[in-house]
Amino acid sequence: MNPRLFFVAALLAAAPALAEDLPMTDIVPTGDAAAGEAAFRQCATCHHVIAPDGTVLAGRANVKTGPNLYGVAGRISGMVPDFRYSASLKQAGERGKIYDEDTFVAYAKDPSAFLKEFLGDPSARGNMTYKVRKEEDARNIYAYLHSLSGGAIWPAEAAPAAEEASQ
Numbered sequence: 122m123n124p125r126l127f128f129v130a131a132l133l134a135a136a137p138a139l140a141e142d143l144p145m146t147d148i149v150p151t152g153d154a155a156a157g158e159a160a161f162r163q164c165a166t167c168h169h170v171i172a173p174d175g176t177v178l179a180g181r182a183n184v185k186t187g188p189n190l191y192g193v194a195g196r197i198s199g200m201v202p203d204f205r206y207s208a209s210l211k212q213a214g215e216r217g218k219i220y221d222e223d224t225f226v227a228y229a230k231d232p233s234a235f236l237k238e239f240l241g242d243p244s245a246r247g248n249m250t251y252k253v254r255k256e257e258d259a260r261n262i263y264a265y266l267h268s269l270s271g272g273a274i275w276p277a278e279a280a281p282a283a284e285e286a287s288q
Contacts, residue, residue, distance in 0.1 A: 150194070150222055150264035152257070157265025160258045164190075167251070170269050178269045187249065193220050194267040198228075209236045209245035216240070226259040 161179055167187035169180030178191065188201040199206040199214035206214075213236055218224060228235045232247035239245075253259040 150260065150267050152222075152260030152262070152264030154261070154264040154268040156258075157261035157263065157268075160253075160262050161265055163251070163253075164262060167249075170266065172270070179265075190266050192270045193225065194222075194263065194270065196220050207236075207246055207248045209233075209240060209242070210247050212245075213239055222260065222263050225263045226253075226256055229253040229259040229262065230256065 158179075164187075165180040165184070167184060168190050169182060169184045170178040170191045171182060171189050172178055172191055188204040188206070196219065197214045198218040198220060199211040216239075218239060220228070224235075228247075228249075229252070231252050232249040233245065236245040236247050237243055253262065
């Protein structure tokens with residue numbers, strides 16, 4: 122088995138146990154969730170937030186440009202099932218990139234620049250072309266997304282139900 126695939130499979134298998142040991146609800150974002158809701162409107166062009174039970178929490182269910190952002194707080198990058206990520210974002214996930222507040226903000230402000238630095242690869246690129254201009258807006262968006270999922274880590278077994286609801 123490819124060592125990278127083994128690493129990703131091991132991380133996915135361990136995610137429920139890690140979630141129990143390190144509850145993501147203990148993460149307290151510094152942003153303002155109410156202001157993040159307003160700022161998320163710019164993200165809703167490409168993203169939605171759909172809970173594992175199929176409930177649309179933000180955005181439109183039929184948006185498919187970007188991945189579902191439910192549970193993004195604490196999630197390993199490039200891990201929403203059946204979403205086609207850039208090779209660089211997948212590689213970042215394989216190397217353990219987790220969306221905590223600071224990495225989310227850095228990524229949202231300039232995805233390709235973040236990936237180039239994180240991977241140490243000047244040719245790394247992300248598929249997200251939009252850049253959140255203000256750090257405060259990115260922190261607010263993170264707080265809003267965190268509030269929608271209660272800081273839950275995306276449960277791998279629930280992902281297909283939420284993704285099917287968006288079709």
